[in-house]
Structure formats: C-alpha cells, structure tokens
Amino acid sequence: MKNKIFIIIFSFVILVSCQATKQLSGIEEIKNYQKELAESYTDPKTTPLVKEEKDNFKGITFFPINEKYIVEAKFSPIKDGKVIPFPTSAKKIKNYKEYGVVEFELDGQQNQLTIYQSFPIMEEYKEHLFLPFMDDTNGVTSYGGGRYLDLSTKDLGTKSKTIIIDFNKVYNPYCAYSKHYNCPIPPANNLLDVEINAGVSYIK
Template identity: 45%
Template sequence: MKKLITLLLISITLTYCTSQNSAYTDEIKLFQYELNTEYADASESPLTAEDLKTFKALDFFEINEMYKVTAQFELTPNSPVFELKTTTDRLPLYRKYGIATFTLDGKKHSLSIYQSQDLMNSLEYENYLFLPFNDATNGKSSYGGGRFIDLEIPTAGSKTIIIDFNKAYNPYCAYNHKFSCPIPPKENSLNILIEAGVKAYKKH
C-alpha cells in the first residue's frame, strides 16, 4: 500500500512539474511570436525594406527556465539623473532605479536597472524599467552591442524582481544602423554566457 501511495505521489508531482514547464514554455513562445509578428510588420519593424522581403523569423536560443531568476532588489532613490550613451550623439536621460542581485551559473551577479526620465511621465510606460546588459556571448552567438530586457516596477515593499533572460532582445541597431541605440553601461557586463533570448541577426 505504501508503495502504491508513493508511486501515486511521484506521478502527481511529475504531472504538476510537466504542466508548470509547459506553461512557462508557452509563455516564452508567445513572447517570441509577438516579437516576430512585430518585426514582420513593415510599419513597426526595424528591419530594412530589403531584409523584410526575406524575413521569416528571428533566431532564438533554446528556452531554458534556468535563465529566469528571482533577484534581490535594492532601490537607489538618491541616484542622480545621467545621460546614457548611445550609438549616436543622442543622450537620453535615465536614472538608476535599483540594483538586482542574483545567483546564476553558481556565481553571484549584480545588474543595475534604469528608469527613463521621458517614459516615466507617460501613462502607458510610467511603470517601465530598462535593463541593458552585456555578456560573454556578445559578438559570437549574440549581438555585439549587448541586449535589453523590459521590466516593470515591482509592487510597493517588494524586495525582489524577476529577470527573465529568455525575454532578452536586441537593440534596433542590430538590424539597421540608422537607429540610435542605448549602449549598456560597463557596470552591466556579465562575465558568463547568457544563452537565452534573441541571438545575433545573421546579417549583422
């Protein structure tokens, strides 16, 4: 009887875990689908008119839930507004909103998370936070200029924030040099491979 109960519990646990994994995979596939749909639309796409003619889909790393991390989040309310360097002379104003600390690949890492001073006054994007980063895949399997992740301000009193590298995407400059793109600050350079999210665009 005990064996039967044990087997039943194992079966239920495996079914639950499989269901959870499937739901997460579906979430990331939806993100990828929406990104591909945007890039295939000439009215929204950063791709050149020439590239749009042959565009089918972006290239992504395999979905890996290991790259979804719950980070400790420390607010930096007294940080000054600064000019964020871009690939052009444009210097948008940002402020360091907080510091996220997490463990990945057996090591502790920290990333600064920023808030756009322009978008914070927009009703649509007032909760928007910006995470630009570099990692050891840059210039190899991912775009050399780094990648971005969009985040939202955590609920009041929260001391954690979810960072999902499977939702990392390339700046528009990875597809078309006519754009002005933020350059990830040096403090946001990770010395590990982040094999998640969008890969390098084959033509750049």
C-alpha cells in the same frame, strides 16, 4: 489503510501534475513571446525595417530556451537614483534614472546589474523598467552592441525584495537590424562576466 495510501499517492500525482503544467505554461509563454517578437519584424504594420533592410533581413534567431536563465534575483531599490546619460548608437545621449540593483547567482558566480527608468518619466511608462546589459556572448553569438530586457514595477516580489529575471526574453535593440534608430548603449557597470546563452542571438 489501503484507501489512505491511495489518497496519499493520488495527492502526490496531482501535485506533480500541477507543477509540470505550471512549468509547461512558463515555457509556452516564452515560446509565444519569442514568436510574437519574430513576427513583429516581418509584419508590415509593426516592422521597424525600411524596404532595403527587409530585403537583407535574415530573421530573428534565438538561443534554445533554457530554464537555467530564469533567475530569482535579490532586488535593492536605489533611493534618489542618479540620472545617467547613456551614449547611443547615433552618438547622441538618452537619459535614464537609476531605479534599483539586482543580484543573482548564475553558473556558480554572483552577478549584479542596475535597472533603470527612462528620464523624464512619462506617465504612461511609469511602471516600465529597463535592463540593458552585455555579457560574454556579445560580438560572438549575440549582438555586439548589447541586449535589453523589459521589466515592470509589477514584477517585484513581496515587499519589493525579489524580482524574476527571464533572460529567455532578452531582445536586440532595433539598431542590430536598422541604421535608422538611436539605441542606448549598456553602461559599463552592466557588463556580465558570464555567457547568457538565452534570448535573441544574432546572425550578421
């Protein structure tokens, strides 16, 4: 009997330990992602900034990592999605095709966002999905022009019914730091009536 109890307790400890390790690895993944993103702006080989912008650059800042902003969203594909012209920061147009809609709950509120693909779709980017959005932090603690999140068709769950959205990985468009880029402005239907205190924040 004692051996049986010991085995049950030991199995429980292993299960908890595995869950903690999995949780830790997720946090570490976010930390690594944010570290690489910040370093890409200071690395001469990858920085989008020109010399005068580098002199005034204050670095990439982040909200504290928060697992609340890792959500499992219901995914609904959009059949024969429309091609939508997105106005850009340079007052030009970039085209994106509707790919699907995600629905999720945050702070007790139901939210909906549309996911897009660039159009026309180039072969090397056929798996890339684009989620531009705005929320109640924009212009206050995050960039006023909205933020982006990159996703992949590979992120879709079983039978494409769910997708994990990790707002800890949202980033600012290059236009937040440089005037030399042409960045799409998130559409009105992707305006969230909640605060997303996650991912890249903004210091002017």
